[in-house]
Amino acid sequence: MSGKKTKKGSIRKWFRSQGSSLIFLAPFTILFVLFTILPIAAAIVLSFTYFNMLSAPTFVGFDNYIRMFFDDDVFLIALKNTAIFAMITGPISYILSFMVAWLINEFNRFVRTVLTLVFYLPSLAGNVYFVWTYIFSGDSYGLLNNLLTKFGITDDAIQWLTDTKYMMVVVIVVILWLSLGTGFLSFVAGLQSMDRELFEAAAIDGVKNRFAELWYVTLPQMGPQLLFGAVMQISTSFAVGYECMNLTGFPSTDYATHTMVLHILDFGQVRFEMGYACAVAVFLFAMMLIMWKAVNKLLSKWS
Amino acid sequence: MKRIRRSKRKTLSRSKAGTFFIFAFLAVAGAFMLLPIIYVLVTAFKPLNEILAYPPKFFVRNPTWANFSDLIEITQETWIPFERSLFNSLFIAVAGTAAYIIIASMAAYPLAKNKSRYIGVYYQIVVLAILFRPEVTRTPLYIIISKLGLINTYWSLILPVMAGSFGVFLMRQFMITVPNEMLEAARVDGASDFVCFWKLIMPLVRPAWMTLTIFTFKDLWNTGESQYIYEEALKTLTAVMQSISSAGIARAGAGAAVALIMMIPPVTVFVISQSSVMETMSQTGIKG
Numbered sequence: 001m002s003g004k005k006t007k008k009g010s011i012r013k014w015f016r017s018q019g020s021s022l023i024f025l026a027p028f029t030i031l032f033v034l035f036t037i038l039p040i041a042a043a044i045v046l047s048f049t050y051f052n053m054l055s056a057p058t059f060v061g062f063d064n065y066i067r068m069f070f071d072d073d074v075f076l077i078a079l080k081n082t083a084i085f086a087m088i089t090g091p092i093s094y095i096l097s098f099m100v101a102w103l104i105n106e107f108n109r110f111v112r113t114v115l116t117l118v119f120y121l122p123s124l125a126g127n128v129y130f131v132w133t134y135i136f137s138g139d140s141y142g143l144l145n146n147l148l149t150k151f152g153i154t155d156d157a158i159q160w161l162t163d164t165k166y167m168m169v170v171v172i173v174v175i176l177w178l179s180l181g182t183g184f185l186s187f188v189a190g191l192q193s194m195d196r197e198l199f200e201a202a203a204i205d206g207v208k209n210r211f212a213e214l215w216y217v218t219l220p221q222m223g224p225q226l227l228f229g230a231v232m233q234i235s236t237s238f239a240v241g242y243e244c245m246n247l248t249g250f251p252s253t254d255y256a257t258h259t260m261v262l263h264i265l266d267f268g269q270v271r272f273e274m275g276y277a278c279a280v281a282v283f284l285f286a287m288m289l290i291m292w293k294a295v296n297k298l299l300s301k302w303s
Numbered sequence: 304m305k306r307i308r309r310s311k312r313k314t315l316s317r318s319k320a321g322t323f324f325i326f327a328f329l330a331v332a333g334a335f336m337l338l339p340i341i342y343v344l345v346t347a348f349k350p351l352n353e354i355l356a357y358p359p360k361f362f363v364r365n366p367t368w369a370n371f372s373d374l375i376e377i378t379q380e381t382w383i384p385f386e387r388s389l390f391n392s393l394f395i396a397v398a399g400t401a402a403y404i405i406i407a408s409m410a411a412y413p414l415a416k417n418k419s420r421y422i423g424v425y426y427q428i429v430v431l432a433i434l435f436r437p438e439v440t441r442t443p444l445y446i447i448i449s450k451l452g453l454i455n456t457y458w459s460l461i462l463p464v465m466a467g468s469f470g471v472f473l474m475r476q477f478m479i480t481v482p483n484e485m486l487e488a489a490r491v492d493g494a495s496d497f498v499c500f501w502k503l504i505m506p507l508v509r510p511a512w513m514t515l516t517i518f519t520f521k522d523l524w525n526t527g528e529s530q531y532i533y534e535e536a537l538k539t540l541t542a543v544m545q546s547i548s549s550a551g552i553a554r555a556g557a558g559a560a561v562a563l564i565m566m567i568p569p570v571t572v573f574v575i576s577q578s579s580v581m582e583t584m585s586q587t588g589i590k591g
Binding site: 018020021023025027028029031032035036037038039040042044046053083084100103104107115117118119120121122124125126127128129130131132133134135137140141142143146150152177180182185186188189190192193201209210222224225227228231232234235236238239241242246261263264265267268269277278280284285287292300302 | 319321322328332333335336342347354355356357359361405406407409413414419424425429430431432433434435439440441442446448462463469472495521524531541545548555558559562565566570574575578581582584585589590
């Protein structure tokens with residue numbers, strides 16, 4: 001592909017010389033535009049309308065956005081919970097992924113491979129997380145309650161999945177269980193492909209222990225992987241919702257584990273208030289972009 | 304220089320306490336990861352009286368295959384034959400994965416090797432789009448899928464996954480490592496872009512598409528959002544699993560059995576190709 005020569009050419013000339021590139025790009029691009037770009041664009045446009053899928057959308061200005069903050073208490077719960085998943089659980093998952101990857105990097109190839117599988121298994125197994133409902137079950141079959149009564153910690157069965165005091169804790173535990181995903185694999189692989197000589201040089205220069213080595217040698221080399229891990233982490237943390245639904249029901253007791261994704265689902269697929277659902281989605285996109293910009297800035301300044 | 308080479312990596316002091324901490328941490332965290340999976344495994348082989356026993360026991364005493372035959376019976380009576388949902392899931396996962404590998408690799412080739420400015424901008428958009436999974440674009444996606452008349456078709460589950468940009472990103476990062484000289488030599492020999500792509504690039508980036516196979520297969524294998532599929536005969540194993548697991552403790556055995564069946568394919572594929580995965584994932588870094 002001879003892209004270098006045509007930098008100054010007109011767009012038409014560019015099209016002519018780049019024909020084969022365009023053919024290669026076409027199939028993916030059609031799907032990408034239709035099912036990734038168009039939904040984002042449509043959400044932005046529809047967020048300023050009232051639309052129930054039966055009649056044509058009617059323009060309502062900023063009403064949907066005003067309603068979100070002043071006339072919808074459930075949205076505020078969803079916002080708070082999504083913020084918890086994005087700002088607290090997300091960073092913990094991210095650090096945990098790196099820490100586990102870093103620790104298993106100490107072992108030989110075979111042990112490392114086994115440990116990678118063990119820690120990646122929950123993500124790999126997909127929907128198997130529903131098994132946690134048997135563990136946290138509030139009836140006499142719940143494993144955790146039985147364990148707690150056996151050791152005399154509690155007398156009464158705790159309703160983990162329906163008591164608003166515990167529901168978020170349960171979901172957070174399960175989210176942490178699922179947190180070692182694609183980013184984790186990237187960290188494991190990145191740590192293995194690092195320049196060994198730098199470690200030797202550092203040891204000679206007086207880097208004394210594991211933590212100094214991590215801080216001065218390992219992390220500065222891991223910048224690109226850390227950035228990739230951050231993208232994956234943001235894209236999962238802000239999208240938490242289906243896990244809550246499968247664990248604590250939908251809608252959950254007092255909306256205790258409601259998230260923005262579930263709020264979108266509620267208004268989009270249950271009440272068919274598409275305009276409002278889209279406004280919530282647009283707000284979610286904006287939060288994700290801001291988070292990504294901030295993380296990007298932070299990580300590239302630092303590495 | 305020779306002296307540095309000879310000094311082994313072990314020159315760094317590895318404290319005993321640190322090593323102990325690593326073992327302790329990994330043992331605790333590993334148990335946390337594994338125990339629920341093991342619980343699925345043992346529950347799948349528990350007879351009904353052990354499932355309903357009080358207090359509940361973690362391990363199985365008298366393993367049985369009864370839950371698997373139950374599973375087939377239950378689905379036969381209440382929903383649709385088990386083989387049918389198994390076929391739905393397999394078809395969606397296999398056909399979708401194969402198609403995505405091809406279109407993602409095709410798109411990745413110019414993104415990796417064409418130095419044009421516009422292509423560069425496009426690549427930036429592709430990377431940014433990794434942020435937005437189908438979960439967050441659900442509502443507008445639903446509108447588009449229903450306007451296109453795709454509700455109640457396999458396409459409604461396959462196409463949104465195929466429109467994801469993660470695979471394109473992954474393939475592009477790996478294709479970039481193919482030396483340009485090789486491509487130039489092939490072109491001097493008269494190979495077209497299509498020949499270069501199919502005969503040269505694709506065999507060289509085998510680890511990348513092995514890796515993408517796992518990720519795509521896993522995603523498609525686990526899809527089954529009921530919003531897009533109402534017709535029972537088209538539902539996937541995931542939907543069956545959700546129905547069974549919501550039926551409570553009496554169905555726990557069958558639920559664990561279907562969960563176990565669902566776990567086997569992705570885990571097998573991962574174990575077989577894990578070295579390809581590691582080779583590919585080391586290329587996933589992004590420049591800020």
